[in-house]
Amino acid sequence: MKRANIEEFFRRLAERDPEPKTELEYVNPYTLLVAVVLSAQATDVGVNKATKALFKIADNPAAMVALGEATVRDHVKTIGLYKTKAANVIRLSEILLEKHGGQVPRKREDLEELPGVGRKTANVVLNVAFGEPTIAVDTHIFRVSNRTGLAPGKTVEAVEEKLVKVVPKAYRLHAHHWLILHGRYICKARKPDCAVCSVIDLCAYEAKTVLTA
CATH class of the missing domain: 1.10.1670.10 (Helix-hairpin-Helix base-excision DNA repair enzymes (C-terminal))
Structure with missing residues (x-):
């Protein structure tokens, strides 16, 4: 062209x-990150249905870790690959607490070190949460x-x-x-x-x- x-x-x-705007529903950078991780090989509509109740009780890493993997798994069981995704959500939440003060990092390298986060997910978070002019190719x-x-x-x-x-x-x-x-x-x-x-x-x-x- x-x-x-x-x-x-x-x-x-x-x-x-x-x-x-993104069609994923979120309340802050952390819930956006979780939603994008859950959206791999799933529809935004399906993710939104699964996270509606989840984000009401866990909208930060500490609350998510406190829920535990089994509870997270139960909330997202309607999404494909939900067992792996639930484990990734818990582990990335732990890493955010351990290494980033509970905050979602603004550096691509730090994002891509998180479980379940590849280049596409990092680009979405950088673009939507932090206004970076990135392009996530889906x-x-x-x-x-x-x-x-x-x-x-x-x-x-x-x-x-x-x-x-x-x-x-x-x-x-x-x-x-x-x-x-x-x-x-x-x-x-x-x-x-x-x-x-x-x-x-x-x-x-x-x-x-x-x-x-």
Whole structure:
């Protein structure tokens, strides 16, 4: 995609949704971190249902550790891989207490040392909790970036690297959410809803579901 088209691509997404937000429900950086860890291979809707009651009784590391792994497991048992995730939540909470004064660190390296936290999760936390212009490439962003020609790449890392280079600085803070929401609701995996796509004329996808001029 040409630079001018990339600028227009994000201008339109921004016009449609000026202040995009994560669909995960959280109350502070810690609960955001837990929610993102739980969201791996799960839907935001499913995570929100599981954490609604959990976050009311444990919205900080000390409270979560006090609950114990069995109780956390019981709260998140509707989520895939819940046993491993519950163990990760307890252990990362212990590490936050031991090494970070109970606070979520703002450094990527520190975040990625936590159980269940990879680069994507760290990017989400840095972006949403701390306003860093990071881009967490999930399946939606990977698909949109390749399908539209915005930032094609064979790996998640390659797509992230390209996005960081091509997304105009003015749009970088919210680019992550615009692309996720676009992929989730419009540029869907099985059948993209091209008829309501605001960037259809900028997109390189050949198998569009509607004809373009």
